[in-house]
Amino acid sequence: MEREHAPVLIIGAGLAGLSAAMFLGLHGVRALVVEKHAGTARHPKARGQFPHTMQALRIAGVEDAFLAAQPADPGFTIKIAATTSGPVFHTILAGETPDFSAFSRNAWANVSQEKAEVILLERARELGADVRFSTKAESLEQDADGVTVVIRDLITGTAREVRADHVVAADGHRSPVREWLGIGRHGRGVLGEGVNAVFEADLGADFDGRNLLFYLRNPELPGGGGAFTSTDDRNRFTFGVGEVDDIDEQRWTELIRIATGRPDLEPKLLACNSKTTTSALVADRFGAGRVQLIGDAVRTMPPHGAMGGNSAIMDGFSLAWKLAMVVKGQAGQGLLDSHDAERRPYSEVLVEQQYANMVRRNSPHLADGTEAEPIDPAELILGYRYPDGAIVREADEDGALFENPAEPTGRPGSHVPHDKSTVDIFGRGFVLLADESTWDTKATEAAKALGVELPVHRVEDPARYGVSTRGAVLVRPDGFVAWRGEGDLEAALRTVLGR
Incomplete structure (x- = not known):
């Protein structure tokens, strides 16, 4: 079996993995990144970048690219409603974002994951990262001197060994690396499962070029509700419901009509039945020896607050300078150990904050008095401490x-x-x-x-x-x-x- 060496091997090329590769490159360390999927995300997924994230992206030289990639109207509207046509029960945001100019020079951005990953990938490669898609990590063994990972090219079937000085696991909420290391998770557990559809439809001027998120409460929908969001593209939307089984196209059309309150709508389905799992879990450890974990591999949370994507990028930003200094021989293992000491307590707060948001916004039936009290947004993203x-x-x-x-x-x-x-x-x-x-x-x-x-x-x-x-x-x-x-x-x- 062929063998190659990498100072840092990153497993996973989502927001966390690509960010880590980009910031490592910024600090002069070239990373090898392997990703089992054929390319970057094709689903809008996470959306929105807070000022602290934009500050990190500015340091990496991609702030302008993010600002250019967002929709024409960067404001964000969140409503709780029966359908997107009404009635509206509560408006959480009405197109505005909090003013953090007293604490940060950076503005908010509203870029979806599918566009963000492309920007991060391009910049990571500019800074020297070797990113290989359709490549799966199949095993991992570490010793005192390094980590041996077997990777397989899923197109050719060829396997090879990578001997890495350090590994970053950014391989998602199911994280095989976390399982191989025997790291457990704690928290409220799995909260629900569902399916999503992406569709095109002309919903009129009120939806044209706007950033919209509706939490729907409607007994006609599976599970009594759903989530409806706009995307970066005009007349393209995503819609998800709490249903485990696949839904055929005819049923999706019926559900979209219910969700939009438009019984005659003829949506064009672009993708159906993308599976989602909502959970509130944090890894027991964020690292083990020469392996550090980031992104969904260490925390999963309801998407009510946009901190999932932001924390993934900031994991890469936080870890990269430490890892680069260790690789260069400027720092010891103690600096890497601080990744867990710093990021895990903060992650536990983020997960509980977004769980509480979910209960308040979309799942009041789960309220039992254990929900966290809201933390002011400025404090949550610019006032947290280590x-x-x-x-x-x-x-x-x-x-x-x-x-x-x-x-x-x-x-x-x-x-x-x-x-x-x-x-x-x-x-x-x-x-x-x-x-x-x-x-x-x-x-x-x-x-x-x-x-x-x-x-x-x-x-x-x-x-x-x-x-x-x-x-x-x-x-x-x-x-x-x-x-x-x-x-x-x-x-x-x-x-x-x-x-």
């Missing part, structure tokens, strides 16, 4: 997972306070923020000792970051504060790098 992980914890660390981004603390593990003068300096490596020039020498010495780059950016108001004029703030490549203070910079950086 109280443990690749940081130097302070003595009075309170372990809080969130803070108000309008009142940033600058604590290690939090987002660096938003500042228009510094926003463009983060994303490629560590940065030291300081006022006194004495930190230039300290940064140079620490960088030389640890074999990393550590530029110093002068700030005029260190108090904004919670330090005196004599102090400094170490910011990670992902824009989180790693350390602050007046002490030993080299020791702090060594701790963060797991060395």
